[in-house]
Amino acid sequence: MIFSNPDDNTLAKLYSSVNVFLYTSYVEGFGLPPLEAMACGTPAVMVDNKGSRDYAINGLNALISPSNDVISLSENIITLFKDDKLRERLIENGLETAKKFTWxxxxxxxxxxxxE
Structure with missing residues (x-):
């Protein structure tokens, strides 16, 4: 299924319907999609894209791999599916992180x- 410019409700349903949000963009000003996934209770596996450093902390609220490291990304996804405690911690901390980023x-x- 392909979605083009989904509205906010559809996007929230999509984020909430998956077991993991994989984000591989390596150049970002802020990197909003992983934060949106966190706000929907979906753990994020992502590459370090510098823009997401404002909120993403490896092992606390996301699993972060070096850019262009497909092996590390795949290992993080597998780890997330094998370690329920880690998954729950990422979800809980991701929700708390997302609460800090209001308009x-x-x-x-x-x-x-x-x-200044």
């Missing part, structure tokens, strides 16, 4: 940056 908090941080 209000983002606007406040932006305003503070402008004042």
């Amino acid at each position: 209000n908090s983002t606007v406040n941080k932006f305003e503070l940056a402008l004042k």
Whole structure:
């Protein structure tokens, strides 16, 4: 099934319907999709793309592999399916992480940056 520009409700259902969100973009300004997946209770396996460093912490709320390391990505996916405690920890911490990134908090941080 292919979705083109799904609305927010459809996107949330898609994120919530999968066991893992794999994100392999290696150049990002912020990297919103893994954070959206976290907000939907879906653990993220991703590459280190620098933009996601603002929120993604390996082993705490995501599993992060070096860019272009397909073996590490596949090992992280397998680990996630084998280790239920890790999976639950990533889900719980991912939900907590996502709560910190509201539009209000983002606007406040932006305003503070402008004042500096």
